[in-house]
Amino acid sequence: MPVRSITCPACGKFNEIEDANLACRRCSTDLEPLLSLDAAAAGLRLLGARALRQQQPEEALALAGQAWGLSPSRATAQVAILASVGxxxxxxxxxxxxxxAALSGA
Ligand SMILES: [Zn+2]
Structure with missing residues (x-):
């Protein structure tokens, strides 16, 4: 399992997740739902990137928007930017x- 990092929404601690223990090390909040959202967003973003390659920017933009709604990321914004140009x-x-820019500054 690759190392994942996630900031606990409850206490703000930055956790590196490298085993099956998906709880915050400081406050024990269960972080698994966040990781699932993250994974779902990544899946939508990949579909968006594929739509871009298939010259379907409207589709790509819609998928990137959904991915962003689940879990904002630089990669998703980059897909959306390319799709917007398309x-x-x-x-x-x-x-x-x-x-x-807002995400980069955060
Ligand atoms: Zn915590």
């Missing part, structure tokens, strides 16, 4: 660039 959706492009 759709010639300049307002959406600005919006996604701001989201990416």
């Amino acid at each position: 759709c010639r959706d300049w307002e959406g492009l600005m919006c996604w660039r701001q989201r990416l």
Whole structure:
């Protein structure tokens, strides 16, 4: 199992998850639901990236939006940015660039 890192939503501790113990080391909050969300978002993002390669930017944008709703990430924003360009959706492009910048600054 690859090492995953996740910030506990309850106490803010940064946890590195490297075994089957999916609880926060400080407060014991169960982090598994967050990891599942993360995995679901990654799946949607991969589908979005595939849609991009298949010249279906509208589909890619919709998938990236869903992935972002589950668990925002730089990679998802990057898919959405490429998809926005593909759709010639300049307002959406600005919006996604701001989201990416906000995430990078966090
Ligand atoms: Zn915690």
